[in-house]
Amino acid sequence: MEQPRGTKQKKSCQKNVFIILGFLFILAIITIITVAIIQNKPLEKNVKYGIVLDAGSSHTNLYIYEWPAEKENDTGVVKQVDMCKVDGPGISSYYKEPEKAGLSLKKCMDEAKGVVPENRQRETPLYLGATAGMRLLSMVNPGLSDQVLSSVENNLELYPFDYQGARIITGQEEGAYGWITINYLLGKFVQDESWLSFFPGLKGSETFGALDLGGASTQITFVPENDIESPDNSLHFRLYGRSYNVYTHSFLCYGKDQALQQLFASNIKPTDTILQDPCFNVGYTRNVNVTGLYKNHCTAAYRKSLNVTNVQVIGTGNHDQCLQNVLEIFNRSQCTYSRCSFNGVFQPHLQGDFGAFSAFFFVMDFLKLADIKNPKSLEDAKETVRKFCSRPWQEVKVEFPKTKEKYLSEYCFSGTYILSLLEVGYGFNSTSWDSIRFVGKISGSDAGWTLGYMLNLTNMIPAELPPSRPLSHEGYVALMVVSSLVLVAVLLIIWLSCCKEKCLEKGII
Ligand SMILES: O=c1[nH]cnc2c1ncn2[C@@H]1O[C@H](COP(=O)(O)OP(=O)(O)O)[C@@H](O)[C@H]1O
Ligand SMILES: [Ca+2]
Numbered sequence: 001m002e003q004p005r006g007t008k009q010k011k012s013c014q015k016n017v018f019i020i021l022g023f024l025f026i027l028a029i030i031t032i033i034t035v036a037i038i039q040n041k042p043l044e045k046n047v048k049y050g051i052v053l054d055a056g057s058s059h060t061n062l063y064i065y066e067w068p069a070e071k072e073n074d075t076g077v078v079k080q081v082d083m084c085k086v087d088g089p090g091i092s093s094y095y096k097e098p099e100k101a102g103l104s105l106k107k108c109m110d111e112a113k114g115v116v117p118e119n120r121q122r123e124t125p126l127y128l129g130a131t132a133g134m135r136l137l138s139m140v141n142p143g144l145s146d147q148v149l150s151s152v153e154n155n156l157e158l159y160p161f162d163y164q165g166a167r168i169i170t171g172q173e174e175g176a177y178g179w180i181t182i183n184y185l186l187g188k189f190v191q192d193e194s195w196l197s198f199f200p201g202l203k204g205s206e207t208f209g210a211l212d213l214g215g216a217s218t219q220i221t222f223v224p225e226n227d228i229e230s231p232d233n234s235l236h237f238r239l240y241g242r243s244y245n246v247y248t249h250s251f252l253c254y255g256k257d258q259a260l261q262q263l264f265a266s267n268i269k270p271t272d273t274i275l276q277d278p279c280f281n282v283g284y285t286r287n288v289n290v291t292g293l294y295k296n297h298c299t300a301a302y303r304k305s306l307n308v309t310n311v312q313v314i315g316t317g318n319h320d321q322c323l324q325n326v327l328e329i330f331n332r333s334q335c336t337y338s339r340c341s342f343n344g345v346f347q348p349h350l351q352g353d354f355g356a357f358s359a360f361f362f363v364m365d366f367l368k369l370a371d372i373k374n375p376k377s378l379e380d381a382k383e384t385v386r387k388f389c390s391r392p393w394q395e396v397k398v399e400f401p402k403t404k405e406k407y408l409s410e411y412c413f414s415g416t417y418i419l420s421l422l423e424v425g426y427g428f429n430s431t432s433w434d435s436i437r438f439v440g441k442i443s444g445s446d447a448g449w450t451l452g453y454m455l456n457l458t459n460m461i462p463a464e465l466p467p468s469r470p471l472s473h474e475g476y477v478a479l480m481v482v483s484s485l486v487l488v489a490v491l492l493i494i495w496l497s498c499c500k501e502k503c504l505e506k507g508i509i
Helices: 005-040 099-103 106-115 132-140 142-156 171-185 194-198 256-267 297-302 319-327 359-366 378-389 393-399 405-425 450-457 473-506
Strands: 047-055 060-068 079-085 125-130 162-168 209-213 217-222 234-239 242-252 274-277 285-289 310-315 354-358 436-438
Touching (some): 060 450, 099 142, 106 142, 125 132, 125 450, 132 171, 132 242, 171 242, 256 405
Parallel strands (some): 125 162
Antiparallel strands (some): 217 242, 285 310
16 A cells, blocks of 8 residues: 655655764764874874993993883883994093094994984983093093093084083992992882882882992992991982982992002012013913003002013912902901991991992903803802913913903903902802892893983983873773763663654654
């Protein structure tokens, strides 16, 4: 039977209403999803860079770091992307021709221009920190150390980076920034330990102490259990919502090169042109120009008038004798505190684990004593150094033809010095020895003071924990979408059930 014309019109009208409603419904969902995604899309990946030059006593290294801009205040996000070794000696060695100090940095600075994208260079901070070599030069001749720094400054300013200055950092800073670096890289600042307060007996994950051995100074830094008796050795940090009382000391003249200078200065006889030295392998000889030996601040205590200008050092490879000589440079006789390391310097009881880096690592790595998977006892380490010292120089040279002669010839001394510094100087024993990890890199970044220095100067370590977002971006979008769908579905159901009766009444359905 044919339907009346009015009924047909109503049905087509009803169909159109549903099509429009369906269309609007889909449009609403698409709009909600799109708005949620666009509105909350994380900012485009914005990488920031920072450059630090470590002007050490023996050489200069340039480090380039990068990090995602939007995660600046998170911990563990800064990564070392490049390291460039400057050719030649440390900047303090250019005191006779200071203009060459700045020029020496050119190769690495040019390399940095190639690593940091051009559009980021203007905003990339560039720092230079000089350590113990320049500290010594500034003590002996401040005018010359200023000239060296100006030469460096003039050259660094030529580059398109955001130059932030070149300065001599203090031994305290060197220790502190080394400690910050390794604990940042080890992720020691991240733990949210609020739950630990419910268990007063339990301690949170402790920070690592830092042991840094350079050529002219050495630093020890750690969080002790007891009070720090001397204010000079005490630092207070508030990092990511936690407070740290840190002990630090930098021993100027106790880096391994200056320690060796001290030995030479103390053992050379005024009229002898030969020095039989037990800290070098048998068969090794070296000529040492001794005219300037006693001008150095580190050797002043051994000053004597010499009748010779050159001394030939002849290795005798006697570890026991070498150890005896080395121990003489640690003065353990006077201490005005409850306890001391050496030279009357206060040191609290050693506490926790330690990361030992820079020359500690280079030397122990060479002697195969730095393998974390195969840790060696203090006794094993002593035996290894003793054996190395007793080997003839010719044999050593043949076995390690690629190793720089300067380093190779000094591994007997350096190994003996490191063990003495750690055991007799700082007081590590057979038990606490196991708490020392000799580390070169941590998560791809070199262990050293430079990263901590940059983190501090760029204000990248907040004192308080940044308020954490309850949801990740993805979680937030998913929640938004699901809630919107539920909302639309509920509205639709309500509308349909309300509308059904009216529509029935009006004969729309
Ligand atoms: O491959 C290596 N083997 C042994 N020693 C090394 C090696 N590379 C660097 N060194 C030593 O590490 C030390 C680095 O000291 P640096 O130049 O940082 O002095 P500083 O920190 O006292 O100013 C120097 O004694 C240098 O000879
Ligand atoms: Ca150093």
